[in-house]
Amino acid sequence: MSGILPFSSIVLPNWCTISRRVVRMAAAQTENAGLSLEAMAIKPPSHPTYDLKGIIKLALAEDAGNRGDVTCMATIPFDMGVEAYFLAKEDGIIAGIALAEMVFQDVDPSLKVEWSRKDGDYVHKGLQFGKVYNLKRRMSGIATLTKAMADAAHPAYILETRKTAPGLCLVGKWAVLIGGGKNHRLGLFDMVLIKDNHISIAGGISNAVRSVDQYIERENLQMEVEFLHCGNHDRYVYNVYFKVETRTLEEVKEVLQYASQSKTSLTRIMLDNMVIPLPNGDVDVSMLKEAVELINGKFETEGRVAVCCAMVHSASGNVTLETIHKIGQTGVTYISSGALTHSVTALDISPKIDTELALEVGRRTKRA
Template sequence: MLRGYGVPALPRIAKGFSPGRSNSSGVSSSVGWRRQAMAGVSKSVNGAGAVPPPVHPTYNLREVIQLALSEDAGDRGDVSCLATIPAEMTAEARFLAKENGVIAGIALADMVFQELDPSLKTDWAVEDGSTVEKGQVFGKVCGNARSILTAERVVLNFMQRMSGIATATKKMADAAKPARILETRKTAPGLRLIDKWAVLIGGGENHRMGLYDMVMVKDNHIAVAGGIENAIFAVTKYLEEKGLDIGVEVETRTLDEVRRVLAILDKGKVTRIMLDNMVSTQANGDIDVGLLREAVEIVGGRVQTEVCIMPRKIFLTLILLQDQTGFWKRYFKHSRKDWEHWCDLHFEWRFDTLGLSIGHLLQS
């Protein structure tokens, strides 16, 4: 168990840690912790294999976990547990789904337990990306009662948020096929990698991680550069000078802008065109995709096309594969009502005392 979270100190790193199934105690290096943490991540809903978190050059997932634990425990630890739970007591807590949805965050939950107390053992009946039903017990954690209760809210907060995102993503991704669903940078500060990880688990795909890994030429850049052509030429020159091989996405708002971008594809680097605000809602609630359809036809598959929309509180992006605009009406009609509570899937934490250690029984 770890000093700083209101429990005695033990080694911070567990050897042989394998999130998604179980963990065990021991010691390893920080690099080893990260490798082990990724070794057991489970399969996604589309069966594409293990889904590790997205790659980011500066994001430290372990530090995020440590911050979450320390902000909850403060400088005194869990005073409720310290006052009422004997130090040697062991317990078992079971995860119970309170509604239907897609589970995400099992691997991250194991990392939290691992960080707090390497002696805690988890056993999961499902994997990240699995569908669960209301009332289903899908996992349990056993070990020191104080440690389990100290980790409880952090684990549930991560899992509920990730599962809500994964559930909403799966609905969108299933409705959008064969188009693909992407997210944006409109994520909770400090939780971007976790939010984007949940999108992957739900069957979506990641857009750019930040400002560094893709060029997005938007209206502000175009205005300052003096036109869409000038902006594209400036980006092309910059990438060549810096030796960067990254994608370039250009925002267009009219059919004229689409044509202007296409006219200079042989002179400037453009890998994707965003078709912005080309979908409108009619008075009767139907979705008008006429302008969008025409734009996709003009592009004709020469570059990827992307559409950004905002149904209620969800920001998402679609890559349209050739002419797949028929998706839009199906998507809006069948799923707008689902997005209000997109970032939370409710779980219940059932806590059972298994007994006291022999040492504690002798003392009593």
């Protein structure tokens, strides 16, 4: 492994006048070194207005304030270079390396950065692998939890939700992809999602679905949709990705009845809170399983795609690692969990400085 940690410039934005030079380091464990940003297999979700570079600048400015890193400026010579590495302090899935490349490019384009691991790789406790700190720790925590849930959920797919830290939506969704999950909608613009409030205002779930169908046709909204079921990765052009939340079996039946009698752009039924917690800590998924069977049996055609692909269904609510496998066996295509991005524990990663080299450089500069 080899990597670079910009010792004080990591918290100094470009407009700060004080900078520190860093030098390339080499550590004992080296594998797949020299991965460039272009070589990263998993890139962030595409978003029309979200400025990832702007978030990086804000994060740097948040640490730097109006003075920069006063501790580093007080204790480290202006022209001193140090060798540094990042140490995994627990096992997990690493995420945020490509983001770190963007941070380093913003701080100092002349920095050379090399890695021993790439986004999505497993790291074990004690492994020296690379750099950037806060966002990487959060992303790695999300990716690690996603990987665990994705493995348990198979053959269902894991989705995050929009519940996340403000300004970090895209970062969290990127980490979910790295961990092996699939992305829910990026925002309010790329999916129609009818929820309980919409249903109440519309006067019922059929009225709400009908209103959306009329709006989609009137506005001529279009979006390409990838279906991740039926054993294939098929793409179809729908007017727009359109999902409705159902809370009871009666609502599922009402949606299916509407869809059997009307032309609809509906693409997914969300089965909300149909996983019932039991006093013994287990869960009852019988309602969820019945809903899945109702969907497969009643919504036979939509006139656009094959029968088994006509409607996707997802389950949300009461999702934990202990119950995820049981839910995945009901036949749902997706399982969504807000916990992936709103209450995840950051992976414990620590930046370390090569003390011996720093002391040697300090002696040469008469600072040690």
